[in-house]
Amino acid sequence: xxxxxxxxxxxxxxxxxxxxxxxxxxxxxxxxxxxxxxxxxxxxxxxxxxxxxxxxxxxxxxxxxxxxxxxxxxxxxxxxxxxxxxxxxxxxxxxxxxxxxxxxxxxxxxxxxx
Numbered sequence: 001x002x003x004x005x006x007x008x009x010x011x012x013x014x015x016x017x018x019x020x021x022x023x024x025x026x027x028x029x030x031x032x033x034x035x036x037x038x039x040x041x042x043x044x045x046x047x048x049x050x051x052x053x054x055x056x057x058x059x060x061x062x063x064x065x066x067x068x069x070x071x072x073x074x075x076x077x078x079x080x081x082x083x084x085x086x087x088x089x090x091x092x093x094x095x096x097x098x099x100x101x102x103x104x105x106x107x108x109x110x111x112x113x114x
Contacts, residue, residue, distance in 0.1 A: 003052075006043035008068060013041045015059045030054040 016026060023037040032051065039045035040055075047055075052069040059065050 003047055003068060005040075005045065008047070008065075009041045009043035011062065011065050011068065012037075012055070015062045015065055016041070018062075019059070026058065030058055 016023065021029075023041060024034045027034045027037045030051075031054075036045060036051075040047070047069070056066050056069045
C-alpha cells in the first residue's frame with residue numbers, strides 16, 4: 001500500500017498546527033532538512049521507512065498519521081494478533097500494547113469458547 005502523499009501532507013500540516021510547531025522545528029527535531037519537511041507538507045516527497053518512523057514517533061497522539069504510517073512500523077512478532085495490534089496502534093508504548101494484546105486475546109478466546 002502506497003502512502004497518499006497529498007493526504008499525508010495535510011495530516012502533517014494539521015499535526016504541526018495542533019502541536020504549535022513550525023516546519024523548521026520539526027526538521028530539527030527529527031534531523032532532516034527544512035526542505036524535506038516542506039516537500040512532505042506539500043505532498044511532493046516520498047517517505048522512507050526511517051523518516052516515516054521518525055514522524056510517527058514525533059506525533060504519537062496523531063492516530064491518523066500513525067495508522068497511515070503503520071506499514072513502516074517493524075513487526076517483531078509472528079503472533080498474528082500482536083501484528084495486527086502493532087499495525088493499527090503503533091503509537092502506543094510497550095506497556096499499553098501489552099494490555100491491548102491481553103484484552104484482544106481474551107476476547108478471541110472468549111469468542112472461540114462459545
